[in-house]
Amino acid sequence: MNSAEIFTLGDKYIAPTYNRFPLALVKGEGVKVWDADGQEYLDCLAGIAVCNLGHCHPRVSAAISEQASRLMHVSNLYHIEPQARLAELLCEMSFADKVFFCNSGAEANEAAIKLARRYGDAVLGKGRTRIITMQHSFHGRTMATLTATGQEKVKTGYQPLLEGFDYVPFDDIEAVTQAITEKTCAVLVEPVQGEGGVILPAPDYLDRLRRLCDEREILLILDEVQTGIGRTGKFFAYQHSHITPDILTSAKALGNGFPIGAMLASNRVIRHFGFGSHATTFGGNPLATAAALATLETLRDEKIVEQVTEKGAIVIAGLEKLKAEFPELTGNIRGQGLMIGMDLAIPVGDIVKACLERYLLVGSAGNNTLRLTPPLVIGKVEIETMLKILSEVFSDARKK
Numbered sequence: 001m002n003s004a005e006i007f008t009l010g011d012k013y014i015a016p017t018y019n020r021f022p023l024a025l026v027k028g029e030g031v032k033v034w035d036a037d038g039q040e041y042l043d044c045l046a047g048i049a050v051c052n053l054g055h056c057h058p059r060v061s062a063a064i065s066e067q068a069s070r071l072m073h074v075s076n077l078y079h080i081e082p083q084a085r086l087a088e089l090l091c092e093m094s095f096a097d098k099v100f101f102c103n104s105g106a107e108a109n110e111a112a113i114k115l116a117r118r119y120g121d122a123v124l125g126k127g128r129t130r131i132i133t134m135q136h137s138f139h140g141r142t143m144a145t146l147t148a149t150g151q152e153k154v155k156t157g158y159q160p161l162l163e164g165f166d167y168v169p170f171d172d173i174e175a176v177t178q179a180i181t182e183k184t185c186a187v188l189v190e191p192v193q194g195e196g197g198v199i200l201p202a203p204d205y206l207d208r209l210r211r212l213c214d215e216r217e218i219l220l221i222l223d224e225v226q227t228g229i230g231r232t233g234k235f236f237a238y239q240h241s242h243i244t245p246d247i248l249t250s251a252k253a254l255g256n257g258f259p260i261g262a263m264l265a266s267n268r269v270i271r272h273f274g275f276g277s278h279a280t281t282f283g284g285n286p287l288a289t290a291a292a293l294a295t296l297e298t299l300r301d302e303k304i305v306e307q308v309t310e311k312g313a314i315v316i317a318g319l320e321k322l323k324a325e326f327p328e329l330t331g332n333i334r335g336q337g338l339m340i341g342m343d344l345a346i347p348v349g350d351i352v353k354a355c356l357e358r359y360l361l362v363g364s365a366g367n368n369t370l371r372l373t374p375p376l377v378i379g380k381v382e383i384e385t386m387l388k389i390l391s392e393v394f395s396d397a398r399k400k
């Protein structure tokens with residue numbers, strides 16, 4: 001099928017929940033993708049922080065092919081080798097003692113919310129199940145996770161929402177302190193707010209939050225669905241700080257594009273998830289966990305995360321130059337590793353579209369922020385190309 005045929009078919013049969021760009025991608029390799037008409041694009045969005053190893057990394061594709069021809073799915077009623085090996089690796093690379101696998105970020109956060117409530121009820125006291133979350137946060141689109149999310153736009157039309165969430169401003173320890181009551185069991189927070197506009201808190205925010213949670217004997221849950229798997233220059237973003245969380249959620253880049261989510265926790269907490277307390281048919285099946293295992297082994301063996309901070313600094317230095325050149329179009333630049341945002345003074349949608357017309361894929365977040373989340377394997381030449389295209393796009397925008 002050509003692009004036009006795919007657009008027509010999709011518009012006719014796919015639920016209208018996405019306002020899609022006129023683009024149908026059919027092939028990818030590294031930082032490049034191709035549309036159905038053979039046009040090549042530079043992908044600096046990576047499926048929104050998903051394809052951290054680039055598209056179709058040979059090791060991940062080989063692991064999927066091999067596993068797909070051997071055993072794709074069995075029930076979690078049985079032991080699953082790649083699942084156990086992946087859990088071991090995740091625990092070795094983090095604070096965790098045990099892992100619960102699922103299929104997406106929202107499901108990982110659902111599991112975290114359920115586990116925190118169970119822990120609160122069992123350990124802190126009957127009915128102690130309220131969770132504090134942050135304004136402008138994003139935790140997913142299921143009923144519990146959209147309720148946890150601190151953005152009204154994802155809740156519209158879905159009332160009644162769940163009970164049990166309290167919202168405070170991000171990066172405000174005093175506000176969390178005030179919000180904790182005798183009903184609170186946990187604080188849920190993204191180390192860097194992604195969908196909220198690539199918002200970084202003060203460097204000591206997580207340390208202070210951890211101290212507060214310890215003092216008040218409540219759990220600290222980190223949503224690392226977007227910040228995890230090397231995106232910010234550490235395997236998990238909390239590793240930039242001095243703390244460990246009680247629960248951490250992961251998804252997005254965990255399978256480099258193969259859908260998989262995970263909830264990691266310490267033994268002290270996860271022991272409250274006993275037999276029958278939570279389950280999923282597909283979560284952690286042999287195919288998904290083989291893909292994720294190959295992803296993590298490749299990240300480790302090729303020392304990819306170690307290069308992220310330097311690459312991020314090159315991108316930010318380039319954006320700073322653009323900001324100096326186009327001060328009337330641009331605003332603040334924020335980022336950690338290769339999770340980067342630049343506020344714009346013109347509609348971000350126009351810039352994203354203009355980039356697409358020049359065969360560069362970028363994204364948007366928050367109110368009006370240009371979002372760059374390229375594959376972590378992006379090279380210096382590709383970074384230069386991205387910056388050059390952005391410069392051309394800003395030049396054109398200035399003329400309008």
Ligand SMILES: Cc1ncc(COP(=O)(O)O)c(C=O)c1O
Pocket residue numbers: 104105106107109138139140141190194195223224225226227251252
């Ligand atoms: C921080 C964060 N949490 C949760 C989610 C939801 O993940 P999923 O779309 O896989 O359900 C996202 C997705 O963007 C996210 O960025």
